[in-house]
Amino acid sequence: MSAGTLRRTPLYDRHRMAGARLVPFAGWEMPVQYAGGVIAEHRAVRERCGVFDVSHMGRFDVRGPGALAALQALLSNDLGRIDAGAAQYTLLLDERGCPIDDLIAYRFEGEHFMLVVNAGRAAQDWAWLHDRLGDGVALRDDTAGWAMLAIQGPDVRDLIDLPELAPFHFDRAEVFGIPLLVAATGYTGEPGVEVVVEAARAGELWDRVVAAGVTPAGLGARDTLRLEVCYPLYGNDLGERWTALQAGLGWVCALDAKRFSGSDALLAQRERGGYDRLVAFRMTERAIPRQGMPVAGGGEVTSGTMSPSLGIGIGMAYVPAATAEPGSVLEIDVRGRPARAEVARKPLYRKGAA
């Protein structure tokens, strides 16, 4: 994709001024890091607080009579288990039970929902939903016109006056006098919020958050943070090559409560068992695993990095069921050199255990 066609978030100028290195990401020009670097940003989020521009993520408004039933037939998790004001991690699955995307569904009063989807999958999600939601259910793309910030870290509530929210709950609130939708969600393993703000006030909000002592952080730190806590990334750990069960996401598939797109395939796979699955691992030799590296005996690394918190190479890989238990030894082909790793329980990083 040429630079001329990349989309920019309402915070683009802030990123430029802050010395960000901007890269093409899922059709957007996004900050991968700021002047301080990935490791410093990672530590800021683990130890204090960081702010990420996640405006590139797709935001779809779904509403109208029949919206609940239509989404229940398309999304893997059970929206009947949450009330208005709550959010849910869920999957959009094809008929084979493989994720088209992973997303968060926010439930409003009445038959009204917001779906926050991956930027790189928004077009596919839109097409899939548009063809299947049915008449009477309105689907609207609210990505443009709004910005989204993730403010994450243990000090977030000391630095910013936020409404009290239980995990995976959200509310409308004014923060720094700016009207926001504030949700207690995130992708770092730290306490924090994700907020949706009108594009016209995004810059003001960003400035106020940074002035409060929150460190701007880019996609690089977002990736190392999420991998330490084993949150899967679509395009790395999730994709149309593996089912939701293989990805370890059976816990967001309400197989015993409802039927939905992909549920028949998942029920059959659950019955059969014995499938390759996504595991977390830590290197027991000095090496950094990276996406695409083969695992001896079958399998493939889907994400890998040097963990800034743990100081060792970590990653996730699809491996045969026989080597998927914690403690199993994996041998990873690091550019032709075999390096040993050990399958570990998720998450790889826990607060206070590093």
Place this chain on the structure above:
Amino acid sequence: MTDPSYPDDLRYHEAHDWVRLDGDVATFGITWYAQDTLGEVVFFSPVAVGTKLDRDGDYGELESTKAVSTLVAPMSGEVIEVNEALDGAESSVNDDPYGAGWLVRVRVDDPSQADELMDAEAYQRFVDSL
């Protein structure tokens, strides 16, 4: 991050590796330009002490938060020491590429190979042309 610099007492290879020669012992590292391009170094994986290096051959890898770079030997010789202090302090390669960030020491086969490498002025021109 430091400012760009290319010390006069070093010789430079076009793969952005530098040499400091002292008799027949050479120290290798990567240049300011190389570390700036590579980004934050998080991992150094050198060949073992005792390995024979060929000029222009590889002597290990440096990995940053964004890329892996193969290290290119500017001169032939035998590795006599690797910088063990970089383990856990890989950022020295970024912060002090010509000092604490050195990578290996090599007993060179032929000190006159250094004459075929660029001096600081030539390397600066080379970098400016990139």
